[in-house]
Amino acid sequence: MNLRSLAWKNLIRRPGRTLALILLTALLSLSVFGGSVVVGSLRQGLDSLESRLGADIIVVPASAQSKVSFKNMLLQGTTGAFYMDPENLERVREVDGVEIAAPQVFLASLKADCCSVKIQVIGFDPETDFIVQPWIEESYTKELGDLDVVVGSKVEADVGDIIRIYDERCKVVGRLAATGTGLDTAVYCNLDSMKTLLKAAEAKGISHKVTSDDSDDQISAIYVKVKDGCDIGAVNSKIQGHTRKCTAVRTKSMLTDVSSSLSGISGTITTLIGAIWALALVILLIAFAMIANERKREFAVLRLIGTSRRMLSGMILKESAMCGLAGGLLGVIAASAIVFPFTTLIETSLKLPYLRPSIPDMILLGLLAVLASVVVGSLASSYASFRLSRVDPGTVLREGN
Amino acid sequence: MKKLSVSSFAVLVLALLIAVGSRSFLGPCVHEDGSFGACHWAGQAMFGLGLLMMLQSAFALLWRDRKVRAGILAATAMTAVLGCFVPGPLISLCGMATMRCRAVMQPAMILLCLLAALTAAAGCAAELRRSRAES
Numbered sequence: 001m002n003l004r005s006l007a008w009k010n011l012i013r014r015p016g017r018t019l020a021l022i023l024l025t026a027l028l029s030l031s032v033f034g035g036s037v038v039v040g041s042l043r044q045g046l047d048s049l050e051s052r053l054g055a056d057i058i059v060v061p062a063s064a065q066s067k068v069s070f071k072n073m074l075l076q077g078t079t080g081a082f083y084m085d086p087e088n089l090e091r092v093r094e095v096d097g098v099e100i101a102a103p104q105v106f107l108a109s110l111k112a113d114c115c116s117v118k119i120q121v122i123g124f125d126p127e128t129d130f131i132v133q134p135w136i137e138e139s140y141t142k143e144l145g146d147l148d149v150v151v152g153s154k155v156e157a158d159v160g161d162i163i164r165i166y167d168e169r170c171k172v173v174g175r176l177a178a179t180g181t182g183l184d185t186a187v188y189c190n191l192d193s194m195k196t197l198l199k200a201a202e203a204k205g206i207s208h209k210v211t212s213d214d215s216d217d218q219i220s221a222i223y224v225k226v227k228d229g230c231d232i233g234a235v236n237s238k239i240q241g242h243t244r245k246c247t248a249v250r251t252k253s254m255l256t257d258v259s260s261s262l263s264g265i266s267g268t269i270t271t272l273i274g275a276i277w278a279l280a281l282v283i284l285l286i287a288f289a290m291i292a293n294e295r296k297r298e299f300a301v302l303r304l305i306g307t308s309r310r311m312l313s314g315m316i317l318k319e320s321a322m323c324g325l326a327g328g329l330l331g332v333i334a335a336s337a338i339v340f341p342f343t344t345l346i347e348t349s350l351k352l353p354y355l356r357p358s359i360p361d362m363i364l365l366g367l368l369a370v371l372a373s374v375v376v377g378s379l380a381s382s383y384a385s386f387r388l389s390r391v392d393p394g395t396v397l398r399e400g401n
Numbered sequence: 402m403k404k405l406s407v408s409s410f411a412v413l414v415l416a417l418l419i420a421v422g423s424r425s426f427l428g429p430c431v432h433e434d435g436s437f438g439a440c441h442w443a444g445q446a447m448f449g450l451g452l453l454m455m456l457q458s459a460f461a462l463l464w465r466d467r468k469v470r471a472g473i474l475a476a477t478a479m480t481a482v483l484g485c486f487v488p489g490p491l492i493s494l495c496g497m498a499t500m501r502c503r504a505v506m507q508p509a510m511i512l513l514c515l516l517a518a519l520t521a522a523a524g525c526a527a528e529l530r531r532s533r534a535e536s
Contacts, residue, residue: 119497153498154497154498154499155496155497155498156494156495156496156497156498156503157496184498185497185498185499337512341508341509341511341512342504342505342508342509344498344499344503344504345504345505345508347499348499348504
């Protein structure tokens, strides 16, 4: 019988004790893997939001801030529709320092037949748009036709499907890559299709006009890119003064808000992980000390039959490493069963952009969590192994302990 | 008297969670206007499967013959596997990933059914092994 098989047999012989040690180390890897995936997903979500909001300034009607928070629309996919005078687009373009100004039109559908829920429809101008168009080009390279729509990754409609919006049959021609933001729950079309949908909405008694004339041109938001070298704050102020009944929001300030919320959540998760680790480490130390006390006679006998101190220490470390490995794997599997299937639930509960890290990154995180469990288990048992290897066999056996 | 089967008891608890959960905290979307979406029927089917699994595991728990227990647990495992495919592939759900039926009901039911299938299969194997050892 070699040392490895002896360590294995010791674990099998006391299933209750082994199970308790495995569960404790599983708790460690569960907390570290689950916590890291959630924090990593939040960071990835923020990066994604930053790259998708390629504008420096967003101009929305003043009423948008009270009717439905524009930020909620971007982050949580809350539906909203607000409109402003289309003349504001020209006024923004006239402002010194503005490089591109691209309009978007929003429309909240009635319950669409695809999902029995309101969906956000976003109309954009493919000629000038620099926000949605590059993103759409990643999955659909042709020009969007009349009533052609591209759906966000969370809208469960396949390419070729027809979705009804205000009884207009819209054909799904593409699905967008996930961004982890509220933009994933929206449907995108060009401005001509949007005009058709706005008319259909009006036919159903939902008016969106802000001007008294019969013009169909309505806009909801203007995304502005500022010329290189220009001060964004100064351009923002100029736009604010140049437009009517509008609010110009700097995207950086919006992202700073999100970033500070993210820091708060990351801090809480990190503290929780730290607390779980400290607690589990203390419990493991106590558990191994008790085990050491309980196994004095066993080790005294092993010493008497010629097992060296080093071999005894090695055996205890092997036992704890085996428990750490089993617990680490169990913890990673348990965390995966909680975190991955419930991604959407976590995202909607946190109300922040949430995009899962790549598979290689997650595999690396899982391996690190297992490694951490093995190392912590071995460290916690090292004192017990030191004490047990120095047992005086004669004294222990005489005492009858 | 033979020992009660731990795996049958575990499956009974999981089946209870499926049956009760599909009607309450893990249930489908609730529409304000009282109408039913497709996901409502997926929830109903899961309730039925949960009840069936409860009955099966209760029989497995009470039956004395190990071979019969193993057979009932094998059937429970297959029912649980079927349950994994009900919300989504067999009965469609709502069209938005953020909706309750997709965000809560589907992953929870799949997870519970998977656990029930694995536990029932392990219980079936254990009962067969013990039966062979006893004979």
